[in-house]
Amino acid sequence: MSVAVVCLFVLLRATAGNTSAYAIVLVCAAWLMPVTAEAQNAEMTATRAESLRVAGEGSVPLPIPAPRAVALVRDALAAVNHANWTGNYTVLRDYASPNFAAANDPARLSGIFNAARAARLDLFPAMVIAPVFTLGQVTDGGRLRLAGFVPVEPRSIRFDLIFEPVDGRWRLFGVSVGQDTAPVALQTPSPPIVDRSPQPVSAPKGPRTVPVPAARPPIGQ
Numbered sequence: 001m002s003v004a005v006v007c008l009f010v011l012l013r014a015t016a017g018n019t020s021a022y023a024i025v026l027v028c029a030a031w032l033m034p035v036t037a038e039a040q041n042a043e044m045t046a047t048r049a050e051s052l053r054v055a056g057e058g059s060v061p062l063p064i065p066a067p068r069a070v071a072l073v074r075d076a077l078a079a080v081n082h083a084n085w086t087g088n089y090t091v092l093r094d095y096a097s098p099n100f101a102a103a104n105d106p107a108r109l110s111g112i113f114n115a116a117r118a119a120r121l122d123l124f125p126a127m128v129i130a131p132v133f134t135l136g137q138v139t140d141g142g143r144l145r146l147a148g149f150v151p152v153e154p155r156s157i158r159f160d161l162i163f164e165p166v167d168g169r170w171r172l173f174g175v176s177v178g179q180d181t182a183p184v185a186l187q188t189p190s191p192p193i194v195d196r197s198p199q200p201v202s203a204p205k206g207p208r209t210v211p212v213p214a215a216r217p218p219i220g221q
Contacts, residue, residue, distance in 0.1 A: 056132035056151065063138045069146055073131050076161050076172050081123035083109070084116050096172035097164050121179065125152040131159070144170055155179040 055066040062069050083092040089109035093101045104112075135147035143164045150157040162174035 056130040056148075059131075059133040059148070060136055062133060062136035062146075063144065064136075069133065069136065070131060072144075072163060072170055073146055073148075073159060073161060074127055076163075076175060077123045077126045077157075077159060077177065079172070080113070080175060080177055084113055084121065084123075087117070089113070097166050099164065100171075100173050116177065119179075121177070123157060123177065126150045126157055126159075135160075143173060149180075 055062070055070060059066070079092050079095050083089045087110065089106040093104055093106055093109060096104075129150050129152055131148050131150050133146060133148040135145060137145050139145060139162075141164075143162050145160075145162050147160040149159070156179065158176075158178050158180065160174075160176040161172065163170035164173040165171075
């Protein structure tokens with residue numbers, strides 16, 4: 001639409017007072033506008049396709065665009081990962097919402113994530129692998145909750161994050177991260193099952209006759 005308007009404006013100024021030029025200009029504008037609308041539709045379709053590609057296959061519908069949701073998850077997990085590896089939770093506290101900071105000082109956060117540090121939990125794969133969302137909702141209090149997992153081997157990374165709006169931004173309000181308790185099972189073909197149980201033996205049909213040896217005469221007769 002904007003391209004057509006600019007074209008119309010420029011040509012009118014260049015051909016003022018020429019009625020035939022008006023006809024040419026209007027045809028030009030009418031021809032450009034449908035092309036521009038088609039381009040906009042194509043762009044919107046590409047954006048929707050990109051949203052579906054960004055989130056992992058099997059994700060539930062989300063209350064915000066998928067690229068935005070993925071960015072929020074990766075941003076929060078990166079902050080947690082840096083805090084775990086450095087042992088310094090000051091930035092994580094200050095980066096989160098004021099309510100989060102008021103309830104969690106760095107010492108408390110260090111204790112909460114002690115097990116993650118001991119297990120050397122590495123959240124870096126979440127920066128490059130698409131998360132699968134199992135939950136996406138806006139709560140009654142206006143907070144955004146995103147939960148799911150990042151499908152990495154041998155154990156998936158689980159996350160449950162809550163954000164609240166602060167000055168036009170979603171800022172971290174609650175966080176839970178960890179790994180699946182059991183390794184991801186690798187699917188391997190099962191060997192064929194061979195029945196090695198003893199096979200029943202058919203009983204003979206009818207009575208079985210045992211030959212009796214002929215009687216021998218007594219010795220000396």
